[in-house]
Amino acid sequence: MNEAAASLVADDGVPLKLKLRRAERAHKLKSVAMIAPLFLFLLLSFVLPIGTLMYRSVDNPELHRALPQTVAALAGWDTQALPDEPVFAALVRDLRKAQEESTLGLASRRLNYEISGFSSLLTKLVRKLPPEGAGVRDAVIAVDERWGQLTYWRAIARAGTPLTSFYLLKAVDHRVNEAGDIESVPANEAAYVTVFGRTFWIALIVTLWALALGFPVAYLLATLPSGPSNLLMILVLLPFWTSLLVRTAAWIVLLQSGGILNGAMIGLGLIAEPLQLVFNRFGVYVAMVHILLPFMILPLYSVMKGISPAYVRAAVSLGAHPFLAFWRVYVPQTIAGVAAGCLLVFILAIGYYITPALVGGPDDQMVSYFVAFFTNRTINWGMASALGTLLLIATLVLYAVYGKLASSDANKARR
Template identity: 60%
Template sequence: MTTTTLDGGAAAPSKSNLKSRLRRAERLRKLKAVGLVAPLALFLLVVFVVPIGNMLFNSVDNGSLRQVMPQTAASLAQWDGEGLPDEATFAAFADELRDSRSGGGLGSVGRRLNYEDSGYRGLLMRTLMALPPQSDDWRETLIDIDSAWGDTATWRGIKAAAPPRTDRYLLASLDLERGADGEVQRVDEEDRLYQAVFQRTLVIAGGVTLICLALGFPLAYLLATLPAKTSNLLMILVLLPFWTSLLVRTAAWIILLQSNGLANQTLMTLGLVESPLQLVFNRTGVFFAMVHILLPFMVLPLYSVMKGISPSYQRAAVSLGAHPFAAFWQVYVPQTVSGIAAGTILVFIMALGYYITPALVGGPADQMVSYYVAYYTNTTNNWGMAAALGSILLAVTLLLYLVYHRLVNRKQMIGS
């Protein structure tokens, strides 16, 4: 609403009108901001949040048997696990086993039960082939077909696969299991595998990160202090691995490090060794290849931080009587903490998920968690174990990141 002056002209808008215009302008600004962020948020939701949520769900999902044999699963849920189930359970199992042939249900049930014992798939197939259309006593009929149906352990295995959710995969990924009494216990020593695999993964990723830091810090410092023309030329060499296929780089390291490769031939020509060294298909080859591939991810964050540090700080410290190394260590290095943090966490997280390089360059004792995730995904179709291993690796990564982030922040606070 506007007011009119004595000469007939319009006065300034009222205070309420100004407030409404400001509110509309603020809403419009927020809508524009949401519109700009929405595509990125949708992208992250589709390619990041949904896959991780699906992985976490699959790590505890146990719905295969319940989907194909709902009546059997419900009956076994009421069974106390002692003796044999009642006749109604046997009858429901026989009817649903016959119906499971259509739609691929039998395959999913057999695959799930085989995780409990490798003989279930064959037992189901034999039983289905000999199953009669009708029976007055399904318990005796199934036991006559195969004596395994008279064994309590057989039904306990099916009962373990009946609940919609299970911690079996997560426990197995930590070399744990539930005993007959339901208590969590460690698996037999000869069956323990995954704790050593996780330890090996952390050791390799940590070693690669430390080597990349030791090599990348002086390289980034050199690039940041050289003239721009020389620095740009060297930066091209640093970025060169990005323009080469990962498989090509890995294959090149196999050729260089093999017994008759360039590295061994050079060492033997110089007289440093008398016979070829084993540099490939072991931990040494893994470190060589992974450091070469991940080194640029350490150099670039360090370089971006070092480029913004003025050299006058070091010169001022030296002019005040500090030793050049002391000036570098106490004045320059603390200013690069953010670059060190970014580079190390980037390299470490990427190294944790490496699969192709250790699989091709390493030996059987150098395979990381990602190898077993790929194995369960592509070879055995055990999505539960693959998702459980991935979930535990994700949890370990987040935990280490939180610890690292707190330590870096504490160091920065102390330094400031």
């Protein structure tokens, strides 16, 4: 057959196979050209920034840039004995140059992460920089005896590698100790595991509430006659189209101690003192559930719309209690919508920043708050990226688990 095909020749003398291949290639190129803009867009707006973000969390450029010779001279160091004369000489040369070029600030900040107080040690040496040449090692140690301690040189060696695990470890409350082993940080410095735990907990509670409130609404939407159903749909969509900030601010107005809700309850004599309803966890839950509710209702609705009412009717006509029929016949058919809605709400919830920042207290802040803190306040972008990267990984893992569950469900259904 192959030979036969190869021997076929078109009218113009070109073998048919070749012609076919040409046509196919042109076709392929055309389709590639058609998706190229989209592909480029994805590359520029997703892959590139996310890649840069993830790279930032392990990037360690400060010492490389400011103290290149010292880092190079320390490359073969065994970390057991004090470095030799050339290393000290390199440090002095580097510091002199860094001083002139104003590149020392970032390096000393980076070293201060390793050992608190390192930056002043560096500044002190810069102020009294000894001349290079014989005896530079003793001269440097004479400026401050800490230069004679291994701890500080090990910190330089640790901070001098091109890539570092420092930020990622710190984001899970761990660090590399003197001996090069990974250990957990002391309890009073640990913070981020709690914050991650809190983030997932808040997201879970919000998801459950959104499901509990969203399911009946979606059911109504799907089963009511089209007139009331459309009206209800508009009521769901209207807040969905309203700005997130407006909705969050509206909750502050409603819930604050002098707000409408407290005022009404005091006016009715239900309470004597205003209740603390906002700037705490309760306020965060209320505002987040409200904002995320449409993301639960819409997937549920789209699935429920496709379920024929005949099934439940059939079950009831066969003698099932209406509730049993609903539970055993109707609910299992909505599982895909429930899963999609929960996943959507949960993933959106773990990334929430502005709502907890506005309606929460200091102990209601989620991971994103700390990303903002490190980005804006202390300008530790490595730490901000590390927290962001971990959040991204958590989301991807969740998504993978969901994908696995969904596909096994689909298989089961097929069987």
